Amino acid sequence: MALIANSAGERVEQMLILIGRLTELVAEQCRHLEQYRPIEAGKLMEETSRLANLYRHECTRIRAEPALIQGAPADLRRRLAQSAEAFDAVLHRYGRAVEGGRTVTEGLVRAIAEEVASQREQRSGYGPTALPPTSAAGAATAITLNRKA
Numbered sequence: 001m002a003l004i005a006n007s008a009g010e011r012v013e014q015m016l017i018l019i020g021r022l023t024e025l026v027a028e029q030c031r032h033l034e035q036y037r038p039i040e041a042g043k044l045m046e047e048t049s050r051l052a053n054l055y056r057h058e059c060t061r062i063r064a065e066p067a068l069i070q071g072a073p074a075d076l077r078r079r080l081a082q083s084a085e086a087f088d089a090v091l092h093r094y095g096r097a098v099e100g101g102r103t104v105t106e107g108l109v110r111a112i113a114e115e116v117a118s119q120r121e122q123r124s125g126y127g128p129t130a131l132p133p134t135s136a137a138g139a140a141t142a143i144t145l146n147r148k149a
Contacts, residue, residue, distance in 0.1 A: 002054075002057060002058065002061070003015070003018070003054070003058055005068075007071065007072075008067075008068060008069050008070060008071035008072040009071070009072040009073055009076055011068055011069055011072070012069050012072040012076040012077060012079075012080050013076065015055075015058060015069075015080055015083075016076070016079060016080055016083055018051060018054060018055055018058070019055065019080070019083045019084060019087050020083060021051060022048070022051050022052060022055055022087060023083070023086055023087045023090050025044050025047060025048045025051065026048065026087070026090045026091060026094050027090050027093075028041075028044060029041040029044050029045075029048065029094060029097075030090065030093050030094050030097050032044075033094075033097035033098065033100075033101055034097055038101065
């Protein structure tokens with residue numbers, strides 16, 4: 001899918017609309033992630049992915065053929081550059097939100113695994129089948145996570 005424009009100005013206007021919508025979507029996803037509502041953020045992924053692919057495709061085309069936008073009025077090109085900077089800032093915010101969620105999730109999984117390991121029955125006793133008390137604590141433990149939770 002590509003943008004269809006009859007002039008450089010029209011292409012820049014379409015890019016402004018595209019980048020504006022992408023910025024809105026990513027900012028909304030950030031809000032959901034920052035409010036610990038990843039399921040709500042996930043509901044926006046399909047549209048975000050589709051528009052991000054279109055944006056990437058158009059940026060690649062423009063880089064390969066700068067004449068596609070060179071004839072556009074200077075004020076439109078300036079607005080496009082400003083919009084791209086705003087989009088980049090929102091992407092950095094999104095990256096921080098995702099990284100924070102990943103860190104929290106990993107910490108929770110680690111804490112659960114450690115708790116499960118500490119709660120395991122430590123076998124000890126007498127005789128040839130007896131195990132030292134520390135052997136159970138270092139054993140691997142399987143954890144199943146519900147992706148919908």
